Amino acid sequence: MQFLKHNKMLFIYSVALALLFLLLKLVEYRLLIIDHSIEIYAGSIAILFTLLGIWLSRKLFSPKKETLVIEKETIVEREVFVTGQHAFEPNKKALKETDLSARELEVLQLIAGGMSNQEIANAMYVSVNTVKTHIANLFYKLEVSRRTQAVEKAKKLSIIP
Amino acid sequence: MQFLKHNKMLFIYSVALALLFLLLKLVEYRLLIIDHSIEIYAGSIAILFTLLGIWLSRKLFSPKKETLVIEKETIVEREVFVTGQHAFEPNKKALKETDLSARELEVLQLIAGGMSNQEIANAMYVSVNTVKTHIANLFYKLEVSRRTQAVEKAKKLSIIP
DNA sequence: GAACCGATCATACTTTCGGGTGATTTTTCG
DNA sequence: CGAAAAATCACCCGAAAGTATGATCGGTTC
Numbered sequence: 001m002q003f004l005k006h007n008k009m010l011f012i013y014s015v016a017l018a019l020l021f022l023l024l025k026l027v028e029y030r031l032l033i034i035d036h037s038i039e040i041y042a043g044s045i046a047i048l049f050t051l052l053g054i055w056l057s058r059k060l061f062s063p064k065k066e067t068l069v070i071e072k073e074t075i076v077e078r079e080v081f082v083t084g085q086h087a088f089e090p091n092k093k094a095l096k097e098t099d100l101s102a103r104e105l106e107v108l109q110l111i112a113g114g115m116s117n118q119e120i121a122n123a124m125y126v127s128v129n130t131v132k133t134h135i136a137n138l139f140y141k142l143e144v145s146r147r148t149q150a151v152e153k154a155k156k157l158s159i160i161p
Numbered sequence: 162m163q164f165l166k167h168n169k170m171l172f173i174y175s176v177a178l179a180l181l182f183l184l185l186k187l188v189e190y191r192l193l194i195i196d197h198s199i200e201i202y203a204g205s206i207a208i209l210f211t212l213l214g215i216w217l218s219r220k221l222f223s224p225k226k227e228t229l230v231i232e233k234e235t236i237v238e239r240e241v242f243v244t245g246q247h248a249f250e251p252n253k254k255a256l257k258e259t260d261l262s263a264r265e266l267e268v269l270q271l272i273a274g275g276m277s278n279q280e281i282a283n284a285m286y287v288s289v290n291t292v293k294t295h296i297a298n299l300f301y302k303l304e305v306s307r308r309t310q311a312v313e314k315a316k317k318l319s320i321i322p
Numbered sequence: 323g324a325a326c327c328g329a330t331c332a333t334a335c336t337t338t339c340g341g342g343t344g345a346t347t348t349t350t351c352g
Numbered sequence: 353c354g355a356a357a358a359a360t361c362a363c364c365c366g367a368a369a370g371t372a373t374g375a376t377c378g379g380t381t382c
Contacts, residue, residue: 114307114313117339152273262329
């Protein structure tokens, strides 16, 4: 009985199928009297089961509406209105917790500015390799693996504007 | 002939159906020799057309699977001295000016969520190549060349939260 | 019914990122 | 001072991102 409990849907489908076959049986005997009506019979079955297939498919696969979870911070207020005008002050507590170094923070800000590694290197007068190292460390500290994620997280933590 | 041109898919389905019937005809003659095998015949048709129905259904209805984006709140401490939190409303004017399509906007949002092209492709049930195309178009429309820049610009234009 | 657009996918190629490892030089601080 | 932390750079490799081009298909529009 445990089976039925956990497979209610399957059970229903099976019963429905069985009923359909029964119905077909009846139709069959009725049609067998008339000779050469097998085509009609086959056609009926075909249409019926095509519809069944469609129904089944929709019933079974339609809830495939993948719920993709995206973490989104709702608190963040964008200072688009001129009235507020307060400058951004970083969340120092969060900043300290991330343990980012000054250089790493700098790189992070430039990443958020949409710059490439090469551009960041030029802007900071260091080599691309150095930039990469900073980025790798910064990723580790922010527990991310992509620059877009890093920017997202940093903004969420109010480390950057 | 015009009909065929504009209903190619329907035509293909019809032809496929016709072919199936033909095949069934062959099977029929083969099975009619053996008496009382009508049940097997009917069963075959049933299974075949159930599958056809499933296939049809998936072919016709599946592409419209929406990716439901759920907002998951994560509490972040922050000194907020702003009037109150207001829900994000996109700048429709800016959005219209950028001329982004629905799909492109979708991709843009997922990019902002820190997802990779592959992840976006999976979430949207399309190939990575398609995602790349969308991204390329979106970059052109936003006049950027990197995803971080795209996110930056989109946020600045209040196209995305 | 032609013309156009959006969505989809492909192939091929280049560039950029990111991971891993190791090394040297400053700076900082107990 | 001397150890620890930060900053600097290099090299390699594979994966991801981005560019360019072209094709099909379906729907809209005039």
